[in-house]
Amino acid sequence: MGGYVTQQWVPRATDGVPRRFTRSGSYQAFVPDALLDLDVRLDASVTGLLDEAEAHAREAADLASHAGLGQIGDLLVRSEAAASSLIEGYEPTPRAVAVADFVARGRESAVTVARTLHAVRASVERARDPHVSLVWDVVELQRLIAPRRAGVRAEPVWIGGRTPLEAHYNAPPHELVPGLLDDLDAYLASRRHRPVLAAALAHAQLETIHPFADGNGRAGRVLIGTVLARYGVAPRITLPVSTALFRDRERYYAALDTFRRGDRGAAIVTVVAEAVLAAAADALALSGQVTQWQHRQTEGLDAYLRGRSPTGRVRRGVAHTLVGDLPTHPVLDAASVAERYGITGVAARNALDSLAAAGVLRPDRKADRTRTVYVATELLDLVAEPGTPEADGVAIPLAPVTLEPETACGAWLPRAGRTCRLPRGHRGQHR
Structure with a gap:
């Protein structure tokens, strides 16, 4: 069942912190049994x-x-x-x-x-x-x-409360x-x-x-x-x-x-x-949904190409191949398509533009200032859970960044002497 060990808590920073969070004292940290013995x-x-x-x-x-x-x-x-x-x-x-x-x-x-x-x-x-x-x-x-x-x-962590003295669980x-x-x-x-x-x-x-x-x-x-x-x-x-x-x-x-x-x-x-x-x-359900989606998109692409053909015939090419590969590569640009399929940049752009015109892909010119990317939005929506609206915000690099104050947790971290910069509503150390 595990047991508890007594630990001491002494906040490292107290300036400007509410008095209740500057209190020192002892708390009980839980130590689980070894799983090999469970x-x-x-x-x-x-x-x-x-x-x-x-x-x-x-x-x-x-x-x-x-x-x-x-x-x-x-x-x-x-x-x-x-x-x-x-x-x-x-x-x-x-x-x-x-x-x-x-x-x-x-x-x-x-x-x-x-x-x-x-x-x-x-x-x-x-x-x-x-x-x-x-x-x-x-x-x-x-x-x-x-x-x-x-x-x-290399530090204590806990769940609930702002210090281990008032935590729901001490690790x-x-x-x-x-x-x-x-x-x-x-x-x-x-x-x-x-x-x-x-x-x-x-x-x-x-x-x-x-x-x-x-x-x-x-x-x-x-x-x-x-x-x-x-x-x-x-x-x-x-x-x-x-x-x-x-x-x-x-x-x-x-x-x-x-x-x-x-x-x-x-x-x-x-x-x-x-x-x-x-x-x-x-x-298994997603497999069926993706198969049905690909069938619909292929039909839509054929209808678009047929409407542009003087003879009404559809010639299958890179665009059709892309429909089959979108579950693996749902975001594309001309350079990635050209490299993956060994075609020219012009041919890649033509295929992507055809898919965009047929409604299979959605062009996004704001994601990257140097290129247009194409997204299989409807396909990606198949993996979404309800209630996940796209949040507003500005583009930032894919690298460690500091959250803006309005989106950060803001809870006071006595040991660090600053507020929490994790997203508001997170579960963890002091939540």
């Missing part, structure tokens, strides 16, 4: 749920070799990254994220989600290497997610974090438990350890996907588990809290298993 007892209903989740996940993964689902692998990655970030309060549209990913700049929220997209995309390949440590690889991937607060923390002391991560890595290497059970417990344990100053939730959800890949459940695709977790996120948060109180995993295992089951269904 005795997990699940009833028949949870065991049956695990059977169903793993069977459906394998079915979806097996279809990855089929052209329909194989093409949407990158869209599934986008769905997972967007939903995982949405849980943390980042709400750009999939279109904004895709453009930020392509041109390496964009609004702050889109840039933040693009960083998570890079991490999820990298995890797909790295999880297949049996020599890669899943846990310590997540530590490296966190550097992509939160570059300003990268690496294993283990930082000096214990490396050992706890080593135990988690040994647990996953032991393959002691079945895939979805191991993924759920590993995720809950990482969130309980809270090894980073920022990005714990997103990094922890990346770990779910890498465990499923390493254990052979979904080795070729990323199931959008975070999309399902987002739909019932309050229950997800409650399950994590229950794990921290020592329920030995029953609640979080149930929540993650249900999310894996839903993610497998989402992947």
Whole structure:
């Protein structure tokens, strides 16, 4: 069940800080049991749920070799990254994220989600290497997610409240974090438990350890996907588990809290298993939606070209090929098309202009001042969850930046002697 250790809190900066946040004192930090020693007892209903989740996940993964689902692998990655970030309060549209990913700049929220997209995309390949440590690889991937607060923390972190004295949860002391991560890595290497059970417990344990100053939730959800890949459940695709977790996120948060109180995993295992089951269904549904979308766009392109042809005949060329490849490359420009298909820049621009005129792509001349990019907006909308309006903002580089005061959290950080610069409404250290 774990236990508590007493820690001392002494704020480092007090000038201009409300008096209640300058108080020193002792607090209780939770230290979880080693997962290798955890005795997990699940009833028949949870065991049956695990059977169903793993069977459906394998079915979806097996279809990855089929052209329909194989093409949407990158869209599934986008769905997972967007939903995982949405849980943390980042709400750009999939279109904004895709453009930020392509041109390496964009609004702050889109840039933040693009960083998570890079991490999820990298995890797909790295999880297949049996020599890669899943846990310590997540530590490296966190550097992509939160570059300003990268690496294993060397400070206390907590959830809720402005100091550990009033926090909802205080994570283990930082000096214990490396050992706890080593135990988690040994647990996953032991393959002691079945895939979805191991993924759920590993995720809950990482969130309980809270090894980073920022990005714990997103990094922890990346770990779910890498465990499923390493254990052979979904080795070729990323199931959008975070999309399902987002739909019932309050229950997800409650399950994590229950794990921290020592329920030995029953609640979080149930929540993650249900999310894996839903993610497998989402992947299959998205495959059908993408196939239907491509069929409609091809018909629309044919109608446009037929109307421009003196003979009424349609000659299939690069534009038709692009429709088939858009699930993998939903944002394009003339240079990338010319290089990918070995054609001239003029031919690439003609193909893109034809697709834009047919309504398949939407030209965006503001994303990058030096070029026009073309976006498959309707296709990207297929991976969006409801309630994710595109935020207003100005373009910024895809690099660590400081948020403007009106979009930042603003909570006072006594140790840093400044206000919090993370986005307003985030979950983490002092929220």
